[in-house]
Amino acid sequence: MLTATIREVRKGRVTVLQPLRLTAAPGQVLGVIGPNGAGKSTLLRQLAGIDGAGAARWSGEALAARQIGFMPQAFQVSARLSVLECVLLGRREGLGWRVAAQDLAASAAALAALGLERLAQRPLESLSGGQQQMVLLAQRLVRRPRLLVLDEPTSALDLHHQLTVLGHLRAHARRRDAIVVMALHDLTMAARFCDRLALLQAGHLLACGPPCTLLTSEAIREGWQVEPEVLLARDGGQVIVPHRIEAPQ
């Protein structure tokens, strides 16, 4: 079980994240949800140890940086690399003057797992935004981190690729006994692909639990200021349709 203990985070004089504790079991996907400015990115950066000392613990022991994969919300690609070279950089600890066959094979497999093998020799800069986002995710995955912290990993993806990526992340967590923590805005996708959700609002952790108990109409109405219509999909998952709350005349 991973237990993360996060101290208060201040930006200038403002507290943007209150102290909190989060737990997640190996093999699980934990979704971090909440409205804009709730503190999701701040929390993820703390979990990944990006802003100073991270507080993530795994069975009571701090995770080494190389066991954590982090993908920020904003990404800008300017390196003159091919797609395969970019993914290969995810194995950089073992890279020397000669590239080991196993690193190449692992990089090719990481691309193939996301359906990107035909892009391997393309210059990274020539890819679309969604393709670049998936390549950068493959770069994180190829390191096989025990903790994968992803800030809106599907923000640039179409529906087909959202399903591919989220399904792959869940399978990756199960297969490798890894923990995936990711911020998502799409509550329907969060309900479908996350084992547990952590709901943040104004820097507070309001609740943490399975999607079916956490995503109540009341919580969505209060958290996002929308009137939710919660439907049930064919597979029993929740589908959340938001409606504007009309101001009284």
Ligand SMILES: Nc1ncnc2c1ncn2[C@@H]1O[C@H](COP(=O)(O)OP(=O)(O)OP(=O)(O)O)[C@@H](O)[C@H]1O
């Ligand atoms: N450098 C800064 N100075 C002042 N306030 C900041 C700074 N960086 C972040 N904040 C504030 O901290 C709060 C949390 O920001 P954060 O990026 O963690 O939110 P978020 O939940 O990820 O939002 P979004 O969904 O819009 O990405 C926001 O109110 C933001 O304005």
